[in-house]
Amino acid sequence: MYKINYGIFFLVILFQINLKAKVTSQQEYIDSLISVATSLPNDSVKVVLLERIGYSYISLNPIEGKKYTTKALELARELGLTNREAASIALLAANCSANSEYDKALQHNLEAIEIFRSLNNQKGVAGVTTNLSQVYTKLGNYAKAIECNFEALKIYEETSEYRNKGIIYENIANIYYELKEFEKSKTYYLKALNLYKNHTVDADEARCLGNLARIYMEIPHYDTAMIYLNKAFNINQKNGNKTGALINLSNIGNVHSRKEEYAEALEYHYKALEIANNLGxxxxxxxxxxxxxxxxxxxxxxxxxxxxxxxxxxxxxxxxxxxxxxxxxxxxxxxxxxxxxxxxxxxxxxxxxxxxxxxxxxxxxxxxxSLASKEQLSKLETQREIDLKDKDLLIKNKELEIISLNNQKKSLLYTFAIIVLIILLFVAFTYYRKKEKKHYEVISEIKQIQSHEVRGPIATILGLIKLLKDKNRSDESKLELIEGIEETTNKLNNIVNQIINNTKK
The missing domain is CATH 1.25.40.10 (Tetratricopeptide repeat domain)
Structure with a gap:
């Protein structure tokens, strides 16, 4: 019993087309694109639109897809658009592969890769190399397929191409599934699913869920497999993805067969076969x-x-x-x-x-x-791990370099802060010394005033009071003494005010 896996093809150069019509199914979407394309002049926009039509037909009708990607290719060459020429060739390869024309798919993919390399378009190279890996997988050349995936993955790891990395993980998982290394396959499917849930559309998630279900059929855990398959089928039905739906139906049939529910198994397999026949x-x-x-x-x-x-x-x-x-x-x-x-x-x-x-x-x-093939895969995995470790080491060295630079910056900041602190302390000390000197001068002045100017008036007042106590003095004489005490007191009050004013300075 053969569990069918999904193939994933890249649209090498992404673009957006605004449509006024409300699209409710994949075929309606394609029809709306065709309607727009017929009204366009022969320019780069029309090339892109023809490519989009060809891409959309991959999972629906690759024969039609070949027709529109060929039109896109011819127009791109007529207009001298080399980048679009490469993209059209890559999409032609994808439709050939979907139509089981693997030799043509290999030829077109290799041609597209060469053009993208000549343009130094690394993303284009990565996208087509990923598609090439799927053709090698279909032909059973798993070592070459893994090599292509790792080559593309190395390019995407330099960018934030989350969906594309997920697709590569899924391709690798498919290869290990065919080799019946189910644990490795499951690991890569889960990596892909994690990226899809956070960074892409539900169609990718549906495809990966359908593929992951095959692993749970092998464990076996049929209930989990059926949950994933039904979820994937519902998404594909909603999106009008007939190829995805037929794959889900076929694998649901496989689950029923494993459970010895043969009538139900045949029902689903015949439904899947009918769709496959209709699509050719x-x-x-x-x-x-x-x-x-x-x-x-x-x-x-x-x-x-x-x-x-x-x-x-x-x-x-x-x-x-x-x-x-x-x-x-x-x-x-x-x-x-x-x-x-x-x-x-x-x-x-x-x-x-x-x-x-x-x-x-x-x-x-x-x-x-073969053992040789498995050894080659093992070597590729080992080399991949070494590359990742080397990359981690480079990152760590760069991190250490950054830490060292940060430490140098911190040292400079600390030195600067200490210098500023020393300057502030010096200023504060100088200010304090000036204040202290001023305070000393004020105290000295007060002492001087106390010694010379305060003691005199006090002595005068004490003398006048002593005279005032003489009972034999006349009232007129006492009045003069009181006036003398008042005058001396006022003088003493002025001296006290002078001391207070000097203290405030």
């Missing part, structure tokens, strides 16, 4: 027929007495699926379907055909899961 998507037709054949095989093994119609159905669907896989060189699901068809032939006691298929399966297994 050979890769999904192959997986749909193969999954249906495997359900019939499981049904036969559970039937009592054995229902030979079921085993005949299994043979027919599996044979068709393998033939389509051969036609489009679709290796990964072919291995599963060969294994099931071998079992069918053994049940039918057709050992010669079973033996022939065993040899074919071994040959494909050797190419897909």
């Amino acid at each position: 998507l050979k890769n999904f037709i192959a997986t749909g027929k193969g999954n249906i054949g495997e359900v019939y095989l499981s049904q036969y093994k559970k039937s009592s007495p054995f229902n030979h119609n079921l085993i005949d159905n299994a043979q027919n669907y599996l044979t068709d699926a393998i033939a389509i896989c051969d036609e489009i060189d679709f290796k990964a699901p072919k291995v599963d379907f060969l294994e099931s068809l071998i079992e069918v032939y053994v049940i039918q006691k057709n050992y010669q055909k079973a033996y022939h298929l065993i040899n074919k399966k071994i040959a494909i297994n050797d190419s897909l899961y």
